[in-house]
Amino acid sequence: MRQQVESFDMYTDQQNMLQEVLHGLAQPQKVLQAKYFYDQTGSELFEQITQQPEYYLTRTEIDILSEYQSAIADCIGPVHTLIEYGSGSSRKIKSLLSSLHQLEQYMPIDISKDFLIQSAHQLSKDYPSLRIKAVCGDYSAPLLLPVEEKQKKVIFFPGSTIGNFHPQEAADFLQQSSQLLEKGDGFLIGIDTKKEASVLHAAYNDQAGITAQFNLNILRHINGSLNGTFDVDLFEDVAFYNEQQGRIEMHLKSRIDQIVTIADQRFTFKKDETIHTENSYKYSQEEFQWLAKQNGFTPIRCFTDPQHHFSVHYLEKTRV
Numbered sequence: 001m002r003q004q005v006e007s008f009d010m011y012t013d014q015q016n017m018l019q020e021v022l023h024g025l026a027q028p029q030k031v032l033q034a035k036y037f038y039d040q041t042g043s044e045l046f047e048q049i050t051q052q053p054e055y056y057l058t059r060t061e062i063d064i065l066s067e068y069q070s071a072i073a074d075c076i077g078p079v080h081t082l083i084e085y086g087s088g089s090s091r092k093i094k095s096l097l098s099s100l101h102q103l104e105q106y107m108p109i110d111i112s113k114d115f116l117i118q119s120a121h122q123l124s125k126d127y128p129s130l131r132i133k134a135v136c137g138d139y140s141a142p143l144l145l146p147v148e149e150k151q152k153k154v155i156f157f158p159g160s161t162i163g164n165f166h167p168q169e170a171a172d173f174l175q176q177s178s179q180l181l182e183k184g185d186g187f188l189i190g191i192d193t194k195k196e197a198s199v200l201h202a203a204y205n206d207q208a209g210i211t212a213q214f215n216l217n218i219l220r221h222i223n224g225s226l227n228g229t230f231d232v233d234l235f236e237d238v239a240f241y242n243e244q245q246g247r248i249e250m251h252l253k254s255r256i257d258q259i260v261t262i263a264d265q266r267f268t269f270k271k272d273e274t275i276h277t278e279n280s281y282k283y284s285q286e287e288f289q290w291l292a293k294q295n296g297f298t299p300i301r302c303f304t305d306p307q308h309h310f311s312v313h314y315l316e317k318t319r320v
């Protein structure tokens with residue numbers, strides 16, 4: 001049988017990671033970008049997070065996708081290529097794969113290369129006639145994707161991962177995505193909603209401590225890839241809901257005064273000083289639709305669960 005998984009490596013620049021990490025740690029509030037959580041271990045830890053009872057996001061989004069699978073397929077109509085940003089295990093795509101009309105190819109895009117390729121081959125076993133083009137790349141910058149022009153495309157971006165961007169970056173990202181699309185193409189996106197702080201707090205502070213391990217993994221990833229000297233036991237996971245900003249913040253707090261070296265550069269940490277590792281912005285239905293409208297998309301329909309804990313929006317590229 002013809003090999004149905006092709007892979008494209010558009011993420012080869014280790015130098016970029018070094019520059020971004022050094023720049024982030026030189027800021028008055030030290031910061032690391034959330035994309036650096038994800039090496040093979042980070043991707044595996046994220047999968048474990050999705051199984052935690054407190055982490056309602058994944059199961060609620062999967063329930064919405066499955067409850068409304070034919071309504072979503074009808075909104076989308078016939079589609080040639082489905083592109084998924086931050087595809088991870090490609091688990092959520094499955095309810096779409098069985099309901100979308102005339103789908104020919106699936107293009108998962110992820111920064112975590114080995115996990116991406118592994119997931120693509122696994123998916124191919126269940127969907128042997130689907131052409132899969134797995135792209136290892138960083139979607140925060142424009143990517144030249146191997147797509148065919150004049151064929152209908154839909155981007156799928158689940159997991160509320162867009163919430164990792166500051167709202168202005170999310171606006172730029174929507175603009176950038178809209179430029180990849182043509183008239184009639186669509187964008188299906190999962191968005192975590194604003195809700196009681198206690199529910200949000202619990203989701204990012206699971207009792208089993210998996211999210212804490214995930215957070216600390218960013219230091220292990222930097223040690224492994226950039227020859228860093230972080231002692232992971234000397235940092236502590238902190239996650240809280242910043243209600244004013246409408247975002248969960250994740251930080252790593254230094255337990256002592258210490259010095260860490262990366263590529264010959266020394267970074268001094270005071271006891272209790274933090275590195276800001278992730279934001280997860282939450283949006284009401286109206287807030288997200290407004291953002292989409294300002295940035296190249298027309299909201300077509302929003303699907304949600306009975307408690308309105310999560311939302312899945314179908315948008316179309318705005319006709320000009």
Ligand SMILES: C[S@@+](CC[C@H](N)C(=O)[O-])C[C@H]1O[C@@H](n2cnc3c(N)ncnc32)[C@H](O)[C@@H]1O
Pocket residue numbers: 034035038043046050058085086087088089090092109110111112137138139140158159160161
């Ligand atoms: C929060 S997880 C979501 C995984 C899966 N889509 C889900 O909804 O369960 C984010 C995924 O996006 C990937 N990712 C994060 N930042 C990325 C970036 N800048 N470019 C490409 N992939 C990225 C990660 O490797 C990870 O698989």
